[in-house]
Amino acid sequence: FIQDNDYVYVLFYSTKGRLNIDINAKFEQLAAEWKWSRIHFGRIDTDKDREMAKKWVEPGMVPTNVMYKFGRPVEVQPKDFEQIRDRYQGSPEGQKWMLTKYMGEDSDGANLHYTAPLTTSKKHSKFIKANEISLVGYFKRDNDLHHKIFSEAIWSLHQSIDRDDIGAGVATVLTPSVSKKAGVQVPSIVVHLDGKAVEEDGTFAAERWTVKSVTEFLRQFLPLSSDQDDGGDAKEEL
Structure with missing residues (x-):
């Protein structure tokens, strides 16, 4: 899935805890709003698919979202994680901002749409x-x-x-x-x-x-x- 598509956004989550439920809901909303974009969305339950989770996510880092561009994970600056958390509270708007900044090739992220x-x-x-x-x-x-x-x-x-x-x-x-x-x-x-x-x-x-x-x-x-x-x-x- 990651290799077959140019732009992929994956949520690694657990079914336990309020934070996971909240992040999952925001991810679902984003995936629905950008359903017809060039980005492919996926979710991985880290309890069910431990091998995949182990490969991409460090223990204790769940829930987390990972962007993949042309098959490779995209590294996000710590200050931008803080921006998503503090300014946007992890909302779909904040995630759109991050996807555009890191996977877009211009300020509008026209290549993603x-x-x-x-x-x-x-x-x-x-x-x-x-x-x-x-x-x-x-x-x-x-x-x-x-x-x-x-x-x-x-x-x-x-x-x-x-x-x-x-x-x-x-x-x-x-x-x-x-x-x-x-x-x-x-x-x-x-x-x-x-x-x-x-x-x-x-x-x-x-x-x-x-x-x-x-x-x-x-x-x-x-x-x-x-x-x-x-x-x-x-x-x-x-």
Whole structure:
């Protein structure tokens, strides 16, 4: 599992004690929120799988989270562990910060996600100009229903073609001022070709969103061959 996937995040835990229960719940929440990212999440019960625990974790260090990048464990600075504990109380937000800092290749950790976060109007216009085809989702908040559906649809398109690149730039806007300046309806998905929004049928803003309807909408703008299948396998978990 660790060797097969580029970015892996594993929780070594015990079923005993309040701390383990608390950390486990926060890990589950994070794994649910970032389910459609490029990170693969896994959990190991150190009581049941002692051999695996012995290999990766020192005795007395459970519960602990370990990041693996390209098959190797990532070493975290002690001051950042303190930051996670004191500033974030081990919350999913703190863990996202740590994953982005240590496994991300830029400040946004764009390599960890299938969609680029566009947090400013400048980034938004630069992204649209830089991509021949761009698919941009505009949402009210992170992980709301429409955002989750979009994320899963993009993830499934990547799995179905089994390539890193689906032939289009994909991004997400969650900042109201950026959506407002772009003059788009929220929630919606807008397709741009050569820097311009597609006028006819280039916007998805249906009342009812499903992964199937969003995937079908996006697929028609992608340079995929017709023999590609319709969706990926279920995401592998440890």
